[in-house]
Amino acid sequence: MLSYVLAGLGLGSIYAIAAGSLVITYVASGIFNLAFAAMAYSVARFYYWLLVEEGWGIVPSALVSLFVFAPALGMFLYAVLFRHLRLRSTLVKLMATVGLSVALPPLVQLVLEQPTNTQAPGLAPRPLDVFKVFGSTINADQLATYIGLVVVLVVGVGLLRFTNVGLKVRALVDSEALTSLSGTSPGRVSLGVWAASATLAGLAGILLAPTQGLSVQSMTFLMSAAFAAVVAAKLRSLPLAVAVALVMGVTTNVLEKFIDPSSEFGAVIKPAIPFIFMLLFLLFYALRGQAGDLVAGGALDRAIATQGGDPSVVSAVTGGSNRRILNPSVLAGVVIVGIVFLMPGMLDKFWSGLLATGIAIAIALLSYTLVTGEGGMVWLSQITFAGGGAVLSAELVRNWGWEPLVAVLVAAVFIVPVGVILGLLTIRLGNLYVALVTLTFGSLITTLVFRRDPYYNFGSGQPMPRPEYSTTNDDFAYLALAVFVILAILIVNVRRSTAGLAMSAVRFSENGAKTLGISVVQTKVLVSGLATFTAAVGGGFIAMSNGSTLPDSFDPAGGLVWLAVLVTMGARSNIAALIAGVMFIMMPQVFQTYVDHDYADIPIILFGLGALGLALHPEGVVAQTGNNIMSLVRKITGRRGSDGETPVPPGTPGASGPVRSETDDPLLTPATRGEAATITAGGQA
Amino acid sequence: MSTALHAPQAATPGTEAPRLEARGVTVRFGGLVANKDVDLAVGSQQIVGLVGPNGAGKSTLFAVLSGLLRPTSGRVFMDGEDVTGTSPQKRAARGLARTFQHPELFSSLSVREHLVLAYRMKNAKSRIWTDLLNFRGFASSPKAEDQRVDELVESLQLGAIQHRPAAGLPLGSARLLEIARALAREPRVLLLDEPSSGLDVRETEEVAEVLKSVVRDHGVSLLMVEHDVELVLGMSDAVHVLDFGVKIAGGTPAEVRRDPAVRAAYLGEEIEKPAVQRAEAEIEQGELA
Numbered sequence: 001m002l003s004y005v006l007a008g009l010g011l012g013s014i015y016a017i018a019a020g021s022l023v024i025t026y027v028a029s030g031i032f033n034l035a036f037a038a039m040a041y042s043v044a045r046f047y048y049w050l051l052v053e054e055g056w057g058i059v060p061s062a063l064v065s066l067f068v069f070a071p072a073l074g075m076f077l078y079a080v081l082f083r084h085l086r087l088r089s090t091l092v093k094l095m096a097t098v099g100l101s102v103a104l105p106p107l108v109q110l111v112l113e114q115p116t117n118t119q120a121p122g123l124a125p126r127p128l129d130v131f132k133v134f135g136s137t138i139n140a141d142q143l144a145t146y147i148g149l150v151v152v153l154v155v156g157v158g159l160l161r162f163t164n165v166g167l168k169v170r171a172l173v174d175s176e177a178l179t180s181l182s183g184t185s186p187g188r189v190s191l192g193v194w195a196a197s198a199t200l201a202g203l204a205g206i207l208l209a210p211t212q213g214l215s216v217q218s219m220t221f222l223m224s225a226a227f228a229a230v231v232a233a234k235l236r237s238l239p240l241a242v243a244v245a246l247v248m249g250v251t252t253n254v255l256e257k258f259i260d261p262s263s264e265f266g267a268v269i270k271p272a273i274p275f276i277f278m279l280l281f282l283l284f285y286a287l288r289g290q291a292g293d294l295v296a297g298g299a300l301d302r303a304i305a306t307q308g309g310d311p312s313v314v315s316a317v318t319g320g321s322n323r324r325i326l327n328p329s330v331l332a333g334v335v336i337v338g339i340v341f342l343m344p345g346m347l348d349k350f351w352s353g354l355l356a357t358g359i360a361i362a363i364a365l366l367s368y369t370l371v372t373g374e375g376g377m378v379w380l381s382q383i384t385f386a387g388g389g390a391v392l393s394a395e396l397v398r399n400w401g402w403e404p405l406v407a408v409l410v411a412a413v414f415i416v417p418v419g420v421i422l423g424l425l426t427i428r429l430g431n432l433y434v435a436l437v438t439l440t441f442g443s444l445i446t447t448l449v450f451r452r453d454p455y456y457n458f459g460s461g462q463p464m465p466r467p468e469y470s471t472t473n474d475d476f477a478y479l480a481l482a483v484f485v486i487l488a489i490l491i492v493n494v495r496r497s498t499a500g501l502a503m504s505a506v507r508f509s510e511n512g513a514k515t516l517g518i519s520v521v522q523t524k525v526l527v528s529g530l531a532t533f534t535a536a537v538g539g540g541f542i543a544m545s546n547g548s549t550l551p552d553s554f555d556p557a558g559g560l561v562w563l564a565v566l567v568t569m570g571a572r573s574n575i576a577a578l579i580a581g582v583m584f585i586m587m588p589q590v591f592q593t594y595v596d597h598d599y600a601d602i603p604i605i606l607f608g609l610g611a612l613g614l615a616l617h618p619e620g621v622v623a624q625t626g627n628n629i630m631s632l633v634r635k636i637t638g639r640r641g642s643d644g645e646t647p648v649p650p651g652t653p654g655a656s657g658p659v660r661s662e663t664d665d666p667l668l669t670p671a672t673r674g675e676a677a678t679i680t681a682g683g684q685a
Numbered sequence: 686m687s688t689a690l691h692a693p694q695a696a697t698p699g700t701e702a703p704r705l706e707a708r709g710v711t712v713r714f715g716g717l718v719a720n721k722d723v724d725l726a727v728g729s730q731q732i733v734g735l736v737g738p739n740g741a742g743k744s745t746l747f748a749v750l751s752g753l754l755r756p757t758s759g760r761v762f763m764d765g766e767d768v769t770g771t772s773p774q775k776r777a778a779r780g781l782a783r784t785f786q787h788p789e790l791f792s793s794l795s796v797r798e799h800l801v802l803a804y805r806m807k808n809a810k811s812r813i814w815t816d817l818l819n820f821r822g823f824a825s826s827p828k829a830e831d832q833r834v835d836e837l838v839e840s841l842q843l844g845a846i847q848h849r850p851a852a853g854l855p856l857g858s859a860r861l862l863e864i865a866r867a868l869a870r871e872p873r874v875l876l877l878d879e880p881s882s883g884l885d886v887r888e889t890e891e892v893a894e895v896l897k898s899v900v901r902d903h904g905v906s907l908l909m910v911e912h913d914v915e916l917v918l919g920m921s922d923a924v925h926v927l928d929f930g931v932k933i934a935g936g937t938p939a940e941v942r943r944d945p946a947v948r949a950a951y952l953g954e955e956i957e958k959p960a961v962q963r964a965e966a967e968i969e970q971g972e973l974a
Contacts, residue, residue: 496814496823498809502804505791512789515751516870517777517806523813 002138004254010142012249013149015274016205018226019241020152020355021200026170027236028193031085031093031430034439034560035100036201037219037227039077042108043202044209044219048120050113062123065206066199078191081612086190090431094255094378096612101557102564103608104603105216118213122206123148145207152200153242169193220557224443228278234285235432248277248579260440271447275440277656282425282437315673328630333488335574340481340578344474354585356477357545362581363484363565364538366574370491371531372563373572374500375524376507377431379439381422383443387554388415389536390543391455394464405467405479408540412533419532422524442556450551461549464540480541487534488574494530503527557648561604568610701763705750705781705874706905709874710759712745712930719745722759727874730900732907734761734917734938737927738950743910744786744835745885746927747876749785750908758861763874764873777806780873787908788859792852796843796862799851801826834869840895843867855967864892870901875899877909881916889913893920918942926950933944 018036033039045067050056056064081100085093124140152305154176160166168189207221212218228248233241249293252273259266340359344352364386371379392411396402402410422441426434449455455462468480494500505513506523543549565584570576588601595602703726712720718740727733733742748754750761750782752773760769763779782930791799805812808830818823826834838847851862860883867875879922880896881889893916899905911917917924926934926941928950934941941947 012771012891034909100922279944493822494817498802498805498812498820499814499817500797501794501805502813504793504798505802508791508793509789511753511773511785512791514753515777515783516866517774517780517790517810519774 001254001257002134003138004257005250006133007135007142008250008253009246010138010249011211011252013145014204014222015226015245015249016149016242017152017200017207018204018222018600019245020156020238021197021204021243022223022230022240023233023236024200024224025193025197026230026236028178029082029086030144031082031097031234031322032090032096032435033197033201033552034094034223034435035077035104036217037223037557038101039070039198039201040208040222041074041105041207041214041216041219042073042205043198044120044205044214045112047117047202047206048115048209049215051121052115052252052299058098058121058123058125061092062206066202070198070202071195071580072192073614074196074349076395077198081186082194086186088300091372091376091378094431094435094522098378098380098560099564099567099608099611100613101608102561103605104610105496106199106605110598110601110605115401117215118209118215120209122210125421125436131332132162141207141210147294148203148207148351149242152203156196156238165189166194168595196504198278202628206422217555219362220555221443221447224440224556225274226276228281229605231278231433231436232281244277244281247342248274251277259654264612267452268448270360272444275444278437278440279425282429286425286429329573329575329626332626336575336578337481340582341478344477349473351586351589352473352477353545354589355582356473356480357542358547358585359477359484359578360541360581360583361478361562361584362538362578363480363487363541365562365577365581366484366487367531367538368563369572369574369577370494370527370534372567374491374495374503374507375527377427377524377528378435378563379528379531380435380556380563381419381442381445382531383554383559384442385415385419385440385532385535386539386542387450387551388418388445388466389539390549390554391449391462391551392536393540393545393551394462397464397614398462401465404465404544408537408544411540412536413473416529416532419454419535423528427524442559446551446555450554455549456551459552461543461551463548464543465547466544476545480545483541484578488577489539491574492593494527499523499526510660561607564611565607568607568613693824702762704764705908706762707746707750708759708760708762709936710746710751710756712742712754713757713920716718718930720749720756720927723930723932724757725925725932725935726910727784727906728922729906730904732896732909732920732923733907734921734924735910735927736912736914736917736924740929741827743926743927743931745930746842746876747783747878747910751876752779756823769941777870780871782867782870782872782874783874783876784860784863784867784878786862786878786882788856790851790854790859790862793850795848795850796854796858797834797838797847799862800837801830803866804830804833804871837865837869838973840898847865857885857888860884861888863894864895872901874908875907877907877911879910879912881911885953896920 018040022036024034029665043065046069049063050064051058077100080576081096085096088096122141123144129140131140131143158166160169168184169192171184204222205214208218208222212222225247225248229241229245232244252270255269256266256271259268260267261267277667288408320433338354343355347355364382367385368379371377371382389408389411392414393404393407396407396411397404400407422438423434426437466476467479470476502513502523503526504517504519505516506520510520513523539554542553546553562584565580566577583603584607588600591602592600708724709941710720710723721744721747725733725735725746730870735746737743743756743907749756752775754772756769760767762768763776763781768779791802794802812821814828828967833871838844843858843861843865846858851859854862860880863876864880867877877896880892884892896907896909896930898922900907909917909921918941921938923936924934924938924941926944926947933950934944934947936944
């Protein structure tokens with residue numbers, strides 16, 4: 001029994017370092033670092049390069065990786081990215097870290113290349129020493145993990161509790177604004193926090209690599225498992241996060257004593273442990289009404305916080321009120337769809353096949369248009385719903401002989417309740433919980449379903465034929481485009497409908513919406529259900545396009561890339577989804593074919609950087625380009641803008657004060673815009 | 686006052702239960718008592734003012750009355766029925782609408798869309814679901830809806846900005862829009878949190894006229910938090926005064942105006958112009974000295 005506990009403590013220690021790092025970074029910076037896995041991979045890859053490829057010793061490799069490279073990486077990322085996010089909305093912060101998680105690993109691989117063998121040595125010398133503890137054996141890697149956790153806790157708690165630096169960090173957590181007024185530079189403290197955060201991420205990555213492999217996927221799985229402890233800690237309690245992480249690790253291993261891990265049930269239950277923990281804590285907090293996105297900082301921080309800059313918000317404000325049926329964006333959409341319609345005739349079989357897959361992915365991306373663009377939420381399980389649609393429709397075709405298109409639509413209907421239940425569990429807890437839970441759910445389903453036979457089938461999955469009337473690439477591209485257009489029209493209908501108005505209301509002011517009689521949960525669950533259906537249909541089409549389900553293509557890490565691509569193009573535009581889908585598939589191939597095979601990941605890096613650019617251009621590339629073109633047309637024709645862009649007419653009540661147009665600065669706070677500033681407590685009574 | 690004493694009272698024959706009533710409402714945030722044992726009632730077609738210095742607990746009481754905050758103890762009744770545990774949506778369905786101290790607008794929606802949404806939430810709530818299936822999002826609005834929205838746009842002078850997104854509206858327009866949105870909900874009780882803030886004197890008078898007319902013509906009851914004391918005393922049938930979370934006075938405007946506790950705590954020298962002049966003279970003398 002003791003040996004199971006000791007082995008479990010090893011896994012739990014890695015979870016604990018990851019969870020502790022996520023909690024410390026969140027409370028100290030207000031940013032939940034979804035790029036933790038990417039940072040862990042980057043540092044671990046650098047360590048591997050020094051240790052294995054350059055032949056350095058363990059100690060110098062570890063010292064340089066953890067105390068030079070990792071802090072430098074953290075500080076660099078703070079300087080170029082995180083410091084710009086300090087006052088941004090939760091959605092922008094999440095999206096920027098998603099962008100980083102997408103861009104960073106391929107950037108590292110561009111320089112250092114992905115190692116062919118993902119089994120990497122840890123911090124202990126090879127061959128591994130074995131020690132006897134109370135009659136049980138532990139190896140040197142496990143010992144290194146325990147020591148790692150103890151050092152992190154002793155140094156971390158000591159620094160935070162007993163030093164001047166710790167005092168400043170804790171002051172920053174309580175109120176950044178007041179801390180800066182007292183003469184402390186929040187920037188300098190945050191710089192240190194991010195340096196420490198990158199070091200902890202790197203330590204977790206290096207410790208994890210020997211058992212789970214040196215890959216982005218394994219690091220993402222670690223991060224999503226650690227989310228369970230973070231949720232249990234309600235994002236803030238370091239001791240609780242560490243304790244739950246350790247218990248999770250021990251439980252996972254102790255179960256092996258009672259349940260054969262190679263049995264059917266054992267194989268299912270083991271990877272599900274983090275999700276089960278998360279589910280239990282979610283239910284516990286939800287029933288006690290204790291969870292929810294916490295408002296960080298003091299009254300002054302809330303008063304100056306930037307609620308704008310949210311990709312869905314800004315694009316909605318800049319273009320959302322134009323509800324005429326024939327408007328410039330509709331005309332642009334017709335032109336883009338027309339161009340895509342003409343493309344199959346101009347491309348050879350290979351490229352038209354890629355185009356068809358790109359359009360299929362665009363269908364799945366429309367789910368983000370709904371859930372992020374309209375609903376203002378970050379769901380990280382859309383790719384899992386797509387995978388579910390692919391697997392289920394393939395099963396309907398294989399086992400029941402259904403017509404493929406019917407199978408795709410019916411499978412999508414069956415997937416909808418999954419999204420609705422996830423929504424009901426998480427939505428009332430806030431945006432951050434939605435992101436954490438959906439990513440963990442995605443990892444769970446990937447492990448439990450997609451990577452298990454008969455669905456996995458050595459990575460090729462199950463066959464998924466195309467409908468008889470569209471077996472060629474060109475015909476299938478047309479079919480996919482037709483379905484895309486139908487779904488896009490449905491989304492436009494949603495946007496223009498009463499439900500669309502209610503969604504906008506909920507996104508901008510939940511209190512305002514509630515007092516109008518709108519149910520916030522019902523509205524968000526509605527959009528989540530629609531998005532789940534759309535994602536599942538997209539998944540079915542991706543499988544039909546590939547001729548097989550290819551379960552690996554629905555990995556949650558890939559879902560982050562999908563989201564980054566879509567947000568880069570425009571979170572609220574159907575046409576952006578079409579362009580994003582086509583570019584996601586075709587651009588790497590263009591680079592591989594016409595530039596260099598080694599540069600195939602460049603587009604992925606660009607998409608990640610595009611998502612990072614949200615802080616500057618929240619409306620996305622497509623909408624931004626459209627706005628620029630419209631401005632140019634107006635300038636040339638000398639026409640004035642629509643109502644939304646003209647100044648408030650003279651004589652408008654309260655217009656005597658300074659008024660700026662929304663387009664002047666899309667990141668203006670509601671308070672500075674003179675509207676919708678929400679002071680949740682401590683306001684003038 | 687204990688909760689047990691505040692059991693719902695059935696309206697006696699011939700008397701109507703207040704449209705909205707707070708009995709013994711207490712709200713604690715940790716050690717801070719924001720409201721302590723507050724009683725308040727708003728009768729049919731009554732205008733009731735709620736005043737008090739900053740930090741008196743007025744907005745907290747509004748949050749309790751509208752269902753956004755559960756009281757630590759005490760009850761809230763609408764038409765004699767206990768609604769303490771019901772959601773803001775349920776209270777909205779019973780005819781409660783409110784505005785906020787900091788306008789809670791939906792930035793991407795146009796001014797007109799705010800009113801359309803509020804109107805539909807009252808008169809066609811099922812459209813949240815049915816519009817998705819029957820594509821009414823592409824159809825023009827029903828005539829009755831257009832007519833009601835036009836009336837509100839006109840009466841609150843929102844015509845020039847009706848197609849603008851709410852983002853970027855000046856504070857005064859935002860306040861009027863919130864009032865219009867609340868009225869589009871065709872409420873029976875309307876809670877107004879500082880409706881005149883951001884408006885000039887003429888606009889304030891016009892808003893006051895609109896509010897009086899909705900009370901007079903549509904039978905709406907008003908509960909109003911307002912810093913413009915003269916506006917409250919001039920409009921209200923009854924006024925309640927809060928200070929440090931405790932109700933220190935309540936009665937007709939004349940009674941409240943005379944109440945020494947009120948004058949000490951809040952109104953003070955503000956409405957006693959000679960006293961203000963005396964104070965100013967003293968300050969002036971001090972500066973000269």
